[in-house]
Amino acid sequence: MTIAKTEMYTSNQKEIALFAKVFGHPARVTILQHLFEIDACVCGDLVNEVGLAQPTISQHLKELKHLGLIKGKVEGTSVCYCIDKENWSKMKDVMLPFLNLDITK
Amino acid sequence: MTIAKTEMYTSNQKEIALFAKVFGHPARVTILQHLFEIDACVCGDLVNEVGLAQPTISQHLKELKHLGLIKGKVEGTSVCYCIDKENWSKMKDVMLPFLNLDITK
DNA sequence: TTTATTAATCGTAACATTGCTATTAAACAA
DNA sequence: TTGTTTAATAGCAATGTTACGATTAATAAA
Structure with a gap:
């Protein structure tokens, strides 16, 4: 949000928006799908997989980690990421009721 | 995306990101929740409900309409919006398999 | 120790988003 | 017609996002 009007929304609304926002870039979607696909993955593999520069991938990983959706384990000079x-x-507990409003209302 | 690298993603990945992006702002989440709550609603009511200026709400409604998630019917000088x-x-057909990757993989 | 490898961080340019005021457009009411 | 109501659009300022090259940090290998 450009102008801080966060007090006008419920914490549920803000939480939904935060999760959705992190899914709102195809690079992060690709990273998450790949991590589900192969279970665990070092950062360098994701750079090759996604096709963006290493600092850009690191930045996307940081956002995903910040929301708690992934975690990274240092292994030597590499870092191994997983869901x-x-x-x-817990994310689904927030997002699914929102997406299912069409059947619950 | 700032630099057009859209050819590197699948259409599924881009579709997920587009839907997620529109959910990535609490005002739009609030609008959608409210439309589910009361079924149909004129624009002016949403202005009061959300607490942003009328042109700002119009802009958010435009984005939601553009993705097809809502539709508006002109009624005199008002416009009545609904889900x-x-x-x-159809959006759920795209989003749910992604969110459920933890149980399907 | 020196060198190589890997990933994080810094700094920055390009671009996108958000929210507003002012204005316009369209329908109705007097 | 003229005025009123309602919503869309235009234009703009402030802020946020994305991507990259350059650098740094940390570990491992020679």
């Missing part, structure tokens, strides 16, 4: 299944599930 | 249930369902 945080528990937090992914 | 496009059919397209909402």
